[in-house]
Amino acid sequence: MDMVRVCVSLCVCVCVCVPCMTCCLFDLLTIRLIGRFAGIINTEGKMWKEQRRFLHERLRHFGMKHMGDGREKMENRIMIEVYQMITELADKKSAPVELGSYLSSAVSNVICSLLMSVRFRHDDPKFIRFTNLIDDGFKLFTVTAAAGFIPILKLLPAFNYAFNKIRQNFGEISNFYQEIVDDHKRSFDANNIRDIIDGYILEIQNAKEEGRSEQLFNGKNGDRQMQQIIGDMFSAGTETVKTTLQWATVFALREPHMQARVQEELDRVVTRFRMPMLDDLPNLPYTEAFMLEVMRRATAVPLGTTHSTSRTTTLNGFTIPKGTQVIPLIHAVHMNPALWKDPEVFNPERFLSADGTKVVKPDYFIPFGVGRRVCLGDVLAKAELFLFFSSLLHTFTLTVPQGASVPDLRGQAGVTVSPQTFQVCAKARYVENVVEGETQSSREPFNVFPCLPYLSCPVQ
Template sequence: MFVYTFWLLWNVVHKEVSTNVLSVFFVVLVLVRICQEVNKTRSLPPGPWGLPIVGSLPFLKGDLHLHFRDLTQKYGSLISTRLGSQLIVVLSDYKIIRDAFRKEEFTGRPTTEFTSILGGYGVINTEGKLWKDQRRFLHDRLRHFGMTYIGSRKAQMESRIMTEVEEYLCVLKAKRNAPVDMNPILAVSISNVICDIIMSVRFSHNDGRFRRFMDLIDEGFKLFGSLEAAVFIPVLRYLPGLQKTRKKIAQNRAEMGEFLQETIDEHRRTFDASNLRDLLDTYLYEIQKANEEGVGHCLFEGRDHDRQMQQIMGDLFSAGMETIKSSLLWAVLFMLHHPEVMKQVQEEMDQVIGRKRLPKLEDLSYLPVTESTILEIMRISSIVPMGTTHAPTR
């Protein structure tokens, strides 16, 4: 915008004013702009100076979270920096993070390629009233269907998990003495637990269509990751390569939407308001109630009902399946690299549980070595080291 304004001024007066005068005028404008930026940064937390346009991007070393860790060691637990066009404020102290996220002003989401593609649907990348309402609703409904570690309903969740553990072990036994890729097997087993809560179904490990759905989720993470550069330097989004990526993301999302819509349509066909089977039924009930009250158009802040349900299901699959799967894959990797720890865990489980039954949640208090090993694996792996990005709402 600044360059364009200068160009217009040049076209108007270049015939009547000398080049020297215009050069001085341009320098003054640049200096004014620099002074404005300096004044802005005075109210910001400390941090490194960046270059025009690209900010600190050329100075990034290795993983972003490790780069930020190094900066906090130099500037303190609250820092600011520019990555391209984006002003980033990094919170690295537990107390500061807790105090900030207690305030509604920090519940916003930054506008990125990712959020623009999602179109404000779902719960993970939404903000404001929709996020608040959906978060409260999901928290309440998921607890109702047994997604809790305490209370009378935890037995429901444990039963779902143990069913999939037994099936998972059967799949592994069938591949004994042969190389095995744990990724797709874990993905189906974990997703089946989520499927049972969301839509009261489970899929076979040989179900090609469901495996395709899992592959689309995996591919989605990679495709969205390739758009990161455009988040910081927006003009890059017009490059042919990124345009192709956006088109591929749209195709994949359409395919996932068709898969999820079939389930929504089937639930709508068999829906019984007096017998809510799962999370999807509770959404259909809320939609029916809103329509009967004449406020259906206001539900989900006016967004399309089916698209919102699709994205909620996609959010739960993506967040739930991917995080648990990654944690378990790290656990397998660490155990292979530390057989002495694996032996200690196995000996403790043999002593407390034996080999005639599978472990239960109630056994955990008697398995200190196993529990501490799990916690240490989660600490070292840190599968989401920076959490979800936030933005101020005002």
């Protein structure tokens, strides 16, 4: 309990004291421009509760659950993109690549299939433009956010430029989202709900027929709500997963003996005749512990989603007025030496039981946030992190390009804290064949894909 109290004390900060780095902490003017209190991230009260409940039900319908019927839908969506990414990496034949672009398109397509039943190639001009607009927006928000704490900054030319650029980018992104909504309306079939957007269209139709349109979305425009939901889920569901996987690659390069230990565990449990599946996770404690330690040590999202006090209260002797924005300091908790021994050291074994056979997660491990605004897509994110990372190491050995330095741990601040740009060589692993009692290495890289017939299935 003492540890938990320390965690709670560290985990809360009144927003007027802390400059922000994440999209959750824009000043009020920026939120009104971008979110107009639509979507789910920038809403509160009754509308937030209704939207979270509706999205939770829809996501579970499409397989976002820990167990039970339908989970294979989620797994199939992810594995289709895993297969595509690994195929593209294999085509590079161990040449140095910047893994970020491959991860970006792969992770984005998982959420795109769930949201709007589309997928993009990583070199698709429309996709590149779309992701560039979002990336630019996240960088510009770090400029405008400071004005929420120092209002006089709004008078500076740099702020005006950033604010106007955000307005321009937002208009272009909104048009992109509206094209998706319009396409769905034209092909909508109430008997075949394909994705989240179809789910919203059905809900809007039902509300109209039942005479509750004015209550739905607090009377706000339905198209505007769908645009913002696409934006909220795409932003939250891609950047964090991609960045965490990039950090996992960094630590695999920095700690090759740990990478080898993950591969040994995968070979032993999964075997060399198929790819990892979600059902394998309970039998892969070290692999899971490695990813948990990545999430702790890197903490891609250092500040959690903003909360607000519903009444005046006190914390550690300080009075916090009603309506104060409260920000969970996730990075501070994950790097607190009172909670973690040698927190600067990357050590997956801190998440293992004494005998190394079970994963142990303390209460103060909070990568997906805290409270009622904890990440809505944590089930999907956990599945993506495991399947992408384990499949990558099951198929390749990751090495630093010849003559290059090992990536350091200095991050770049934006909506997430991402690694500095780096390249990696993905060398196909070879399978050991036993021939006449002697172990010999085959000349062909290990091919796991024919053993996965569901990878050829369309997204459903």
